[in-house]
Amino acid sequence: MKFAKENLNLEKGLNKEWVITNGLGGFASSTIIGANTRRYHGLLIAPLMPPARRTLILSKLDESIEINGNKIDLYTNIGKNFITHGYKYQECFIKEYIPIFAYKVGDVEITKAICMQHFKNTVAIFYKVKNGSEKAKLILTPVMDFRNAHGMNKDHVFDLKQKINKTKLEVKIDSGVPIYMMLSEGNYIEHYNDTFKNMFYIEEEKRGFEAEENHVIPGRFEIEIEPNEEKEISVICSLEENIEELDARAIITNEIVRQNQEFAKSKLIDISKEDKTEKEEQKDKLIKQFLIAIDNFIIIRPFFNTYSMIAGYPWFLDWMRDTLISFEGCLLVTKKYEVAKKVLRSCVRDIKYGLVPNSYSEDDYRPLYNSVDASLLLFEQTKKYIEYTKDYDFIMNEIYPSLEHIIKNYSIGIDIDDNNIYLDTDGLIVSGTPYTQNTWMDVKYNGIPATPRNGKPVEINAMWYNALKVMVELAEYQKDKNKQEKYERMANKCKKSFREKFYNKSKKCLYDVLEDGKVRPNQLFALSLSYPVLDVNSKEAKEMFETVTKKLLNKYGLKTLAKGEENYIDIYEGDSFKRDFSYHQGITWTWLLGLYYNCLKRFAAESRTGKKKYNEQLEEFVQSVTETFSKEINERGCIGSIAEIYDSKRPFEPKGAVAQAWSVAEVFRIITRS
Numbered sequence: 001m002k003f004a005k006e007n008l009n010l011e012k013g014l015n016k017e018w019v020i021t022n023g024l025g026g027f028a029s030s031t032i033i034g035a036n037t038r039r040y041h042g043l044l045i046a047p048l049m050p051p052a053r054r055t056l057i058l059s060k061l062d063e064s065i066e067i068n069g070n071k072i073d074l075y076t077n078i079g080k081n082f083i084t085h086g087y088k089y090q091e092c093f094i095k096e097y098i099p100i101f102a103y104k105v106g107d108v109e110i111t112k113a114i115c116m117q118h119f120k121n122t123v124a125i126f127y128k129v130k131n132g133s134e135k136a137k138l139i140l141t142p143v144m145d146f147r148n149a150h151g152m153n154k155d156h157v158f159d160l161k162q163k164i165n166k167t168k169l170e171v172k173i174d175s176g177v178p179i180y181m182m183l184s185e186g187n188y189i190e191h192y193n194d195t196f197k198n199m200f201y202i203e204e205e206k207r208g209f210e211a212e213e214n215h216v217i218p219g220r221f222e223i224e225i226e227p228n229e230e231k232e233i234s235v236i237c238s239l240e241e242n243i244e245e246l247d248a249r250a251i252i253t254n255e256i257v258r259q260n261q262e263f264a265k266s267k268l269i270d271i272s273k274e275d276k277t278e279k280e281e282q283k284d285k286l287i288k289q290f291l292i293a294i295d296n297f298i299i300i301r302p303f304f305n306t307y308s309m310i311a312g313y314p315w316f317l318d319w320m321r322d323t324l325i326s327f328e329g330c331l332l333v334t335k336k337y338e339v340a341k342k343v344l345r346s347c348v349r350d351i352k353y354g355l356v357p358n359s360y361s362e363d364d365y366r367p368l369y370n371s372v373d374a375s376l377l378l379f380e381q382t383k384k385y386i387e388y389t390k391d392y393d394f395i396m397n398e399i400y401p402s403l404e405h406i407i408k409n410y411s412i413g414i415d416i417d418d419n420n421i422y423l424d425t426d427g428l429i430v431s432g433t434p435y436t437q438n439t440w441m442d443v444k445y446n447g448i449p450a451t452p453r454n455g456k457p458v459e460i461n462a463m464w465y466n467a468l469k470v471m472v473e474l475a476e477y478q479k480d481k482n483k484q485e486k487y488e489r490m491a492n493k494c495k496k497s498f499r500e501k502f503y504n505k506s507k508k509c510l511y512d513v514l515e516d517g518k519v520r521p522n523q524l525f526a527l528s529l530s531y532p533v534l535d536v537n538s539k540e541a542k543e544m545f546e547t548v549t550k551k552l553l554n555k556y557g558l559k560t561l562a563k564g565e566e567n568y569i570d571i572y573e574g575d576s577f578k579r580d581f582s583y584h585q586g587i588t589w590t591w592l593l594g595l596y597y598n599c600l601k602r603f604a605a606e607s608r609t610g611k612k613k614y615n616e617q618l619e620e621f622v623q624s625v626t627e628t629f630s631k632e633i634n635e636r637g638c639i640g641s642i643a644e645i646y647d648s649k650r651p652f653e654p655k656g657a658v659a660q661a662w663s664v665a666e667v668f669r670i671i672t673r674s
Helices: 202-206 248-266 278-295 320-332 337-349 374-389 392-412 458-477 481-501 521-528 539-551 576-582 592-606 611-635 661-671
Strands: 002-004 016-021 027-031 042-049 052-067 070-073 090-095 099-105 108-116 122-130 136-148 160-165 168-173 179-183 187-190 195-200 212-216 219-225 230-238 298-301 306-309 557-559
Touching: 016 108, 027 108, 042 122, 042 230, 052 099, 052 108, 052 122, 052 179, 052 230, 108 248, 122 136, 122 248, 136 168, 136 179, 136 230, 160 187, 219 230, 230 248, 248 278, 278 611, 278 661, 306 320, 306 337, 320 337, 320 374, 320 661, 337 374, 337 392, 374 392, 374 458, 392 458, 458 481, 458 521, 521 539, 521 557, 521 592, 539 592, 557 592, 592 611, 592 661, 611 661
Parallel strands: none
Antiparallel strands: 002 090, 016 027, 027 042, 042 052, 052 070, 052 136, 090 099, 099 108, 108 122, 122 230, 136 212, 136 219, 160 168, 168 179, 179 230, 187 219, 195 212, 298 306
């Protein structure tokens, strides 16, 4: 992805972002013109308890070039009453593996590349200067902080302590952990009581939050450059003490090698074939972009010695629901089978009363159990893992006992954290209370659910049926006829009640929750799972799918509520209350395309009538998704990734988290026809 000069201005450059990550939950992120527009923007946001307690360390590294005593600022900063126009000297922005900025001042050319060291709280910034005919000086000014990534430092007086040893700087801000910074060469000039005041974050103001803050400027580095000299400068900023041997160019090279190894492991790109057609080259490029995007979400949790997946950047941590929905697209399609195995292990590690933790506390790794669906999604991904790997031994030895534990506890009832989950006499699952949000539509405001879904949600009962059928399959593999028959009886009872109770004749679709007639996309789960609770050839299934297609589908995803329903909202905007209320009330979610794709594949493969129509519809759908998100990943929002949500009316602006795992995973599954 390359943006030329005509795209590098305030109008076009401020709404295009980038993000790179370190495999621990840490990241670097900003806009393509280097102006920070969010509290979450910075060159080093480091988790102190990976992946949690993310802390802003290095907000920016502002560059100036001095020629004949004339200092030209290459950085772009925004305040309510000021703008520095460094973007005017920017020639291009490139994002493939890492972000690269190119500047030109007269006959001086400067490039900057930014890269995070994998599994370290370290960022490397590599400069290459090609000087002109005059002697020049490159000035690098670190803009630093030590605050929670979700916080702000407004009107803050910083307590700053620093030590300098040649080109290595040690900084302590507000008694935080030491921050280390090192240059390959140059002189350091210490500043005293220097503060960057009132940096203004445009996106925070749009979100209804405090939008101005201060940062500390400990000093500046100056590097002399002789006439016509070409010079490379390595800058390291880290929470790791021993950085003397680190080199920015080497870190970048190692990262590119690592990514290329991941490309090869995926076997999705034929690296042996030469003379590829333009179409094949474009397809390979797109797959590489998605593989890099996927890699950004995969992390290790050192405390648990296991793998997980960040739900989205810049503000989410790992959520088990999101991880399991992203599981196939991120880990199985890409052949990351060992990572997939470790993720499944992490799912069952802290099961309590049949509940898989939905997330963990940021402060003490305490598991949180506010989810009815995470445990049930585990069955579907267990089934998918077996399909891809045939590794029954691992599943039967390490996962199957936990699956039995889940079925048992859902059957007898679970009331921890007010989940109120139990199996009713009709074979259907009941969950939640009027004050509980434990499905994926989980927003609460002042303790009140924005979209109450307590009772018998459609997707939970589709997942319950699927879970029972997976258990039938595993019991059969184990040659345990008694359990096989038991789970089959439970599944049949669930299916009978589901088909009798969930069809809404007046709207020709399924109830979202018995008897909630709002048209929502959750009903697609009844046809999209490995074992569908609806018969694909039934009138009800086809009418449901047609209703969803007509009322909810658009090119960026599915709307969470049909237009015309009470409280329908199609623009995600305003303060936190307005945004929270609209989140699942008509806003488009991209990950739901995966459910729609599964249903369409099932109709195309199994329908006894209209098979040709469904196959044509499937081809058109895959082509539309591929074309839409080939542009999206290159042109809008976070360059190289896909947003969490979209507005549901033109121009379908990307909103929410700028890079979302399940959006990327499900689109990738569709474009690779997995």
